[in-house]
Every structure is written in C-alpha cells, then in structure tokens.
Amino acid sequence: MNPAILFTAATTSYLANCALGTAVATGTLNTGRAHWVHHALYISTASLAAVATSSLFWSRNRAGLLLLPAAVPLALIPAISSHSRRHIVTALAAAPFFVASLVKAWR
Template identity: 50%
Template sequence: MRRRGTAPNPERANASPLFQAAALSYAANCALGVTVALRLVDTSGFRWLHHALYITTCAAVAAALSSRWWRGPHHATRRATSALAPAVVPLAAIAYVPTHSRRHPLIALAAAPFFAASLIALRPADRK
C-alpha cells in the first residue's frame, strides 16, 4: 500500500530528457575535441562550435540540476542530480585551462563518470 503523497504526479514533467540532453551535449563536445586534437577535423573556420557545445552542455547541466527543486521528491531525480552535481567542478575549471595543454582533455574527461552515473541513477530499479 502506498503512503499518502507518494503516488506519482502526472502533472509534473519528466526530468530524464534533461539529463539525457546534458550527457549528449557533453559527449558531442568531447567527440569534437578529440577529433580536432587528432587532426581528423579542422575547425579553424568555425571554432565557435566547440564553445557553443560547451555553453549548451553547461546550460543543460544547470537545467538538469534544477529539476531537483521543480520535479519534487522523486527518488530517481534526487539520485541523478546528486550524481551529476560534481560534474560542475570540471566544467567550471575547463574554461581556465589552456586548450592545447595536457590538462585540458584530462579535466574535460573528469566529468564523464558523473554524467554516466546520473543516467544510471535515472534507470528504473529492477524489481522482482
């Protein structure tokens, strides 16, 4: 029997697409960075693309993290926001690291486990 107030609220939006969009934007930004570093893609004519993806990633992360407050007491959302929150540190630090240094890709990849953990936290629990 469900306790009072624990039933799902159909009026509340699903936060899962926000976490998926943040992870997709992050993955696209990393993929672009890797292909440029390996000289497979030349972005000299459109360097703004990497910056646009970075801004999109930061905005998507902020939107996903804000879902903790507007989504309500949904356990999966709380777990996902707790898992994604540490990604803010490398995302903020990467802006201050020179792009051609060895630290740039390392700091960028430091956020990857947090994106993965947030997506895993959103998966429904297997119940038997």
Template identity: 50%
Template structure:
C-alpha cells in the same frame, strides 16, 4: 492511470534533461577529440566547440534544477560535474590538462543519466 505509471510520468522531464546533458557532453567530447587528433579542422569555426560547451553547461544546469524537484538522487550524482565544467575554460587548450579536466566530468554525467533513467 495507475500510481506507478503516474510516478514514471513525473520523472520523464527530469530524465530527458539528464539525457540531453549527457548527449551534449558526449558530442562536445567527440568534437574535441576529433580536433585534437586532427581528424576535423575547426580553425574557421572555433565557435562551434564553444557553443557546444555552452550547451553542455546549460543542459547540465537544467538537469540539476529539474532533478532537484523531481529526481534528487540523479541530481546529487550529477552535481560534482559542475566543478570540472567550471574549470575547463581555465585549463589551457593546447595542453593535456584540458582533456583531463573535461573527462573528470564523465563519471558524474553518466551516473546522472543512468540514475535518472531508473
């Protein structure tokens, strides 16, 4: 196995974690937008959005921990996303602040995914 292939192989777990974080974030935002625009009614299943948020935070933390050891640049790009993810539970759900805070994490999560894939 060549040195270049070996180096790529070591980055795969980190890239997968970053991709999982991005996909969870995108799914959570999509569900939130669908509920906000009344395309989907989750009154009986509010826990689904909360569970998706927990999955997003968990996979983001996993990506950071994995990235620190394997892909430091991607981890540094993703790290600021923790701030809006930590604030979102305190930004009321029936105001414009909730989606605004949630969307501030998007550039950092996207940057982490893109950098980890290189």
C-alpha cells in the same frame, strides 16, 4: 517535464563536445573558422547540466545529486589552455558524473 530527458540531453551534449574536441585535437577534423562550435557545445553542455540538476528542486528524481560534482570540472575547463593535456583530463573528469546521473535518471 521528465528529468530523464534533460539528463539525456546534457549527456548527449557532453559527448558531442568531447567527440568534437577529440577530433580537432587528433587532426581528424579541422574546424577552421568554426572553432566557435566547440565553445557553443560547451555552453550547451553546462546549461543543460544546470537545468538537469535543477530537477532536484522540482521533481522526485535524485539524479541531480550525481551530476553536481561535474560542475567543478565544467567550471575549471575554460581557464585551462585547450592545447594542454590538463584540458583533456579536466574535461574527462566530468564523464563518470554524467554517466552515473543518466543511469540514475532513467531508473
């Protein structure tokens, strides 16, 4: 398995989750009874990030080192109210790590 594909999947899931969260927060999209989709994307993002980071153990690709710090905001986000500004700031704190690891994975 090519680790770069896993980093791409994790980053794509993260971006989709941010886009959905932004659309709901701004009122552009109303998920109604399907608010679970945002939760499912969060689980997908965290899981894919963990699997991508595990490439440190089974490949020569060191991109996982750049994604490791994203574990902190990903772990904190469920404990922060989704209606607060802190939720958005915490979620966006992971962005630089996803981008950096994606770039490193493909080099």
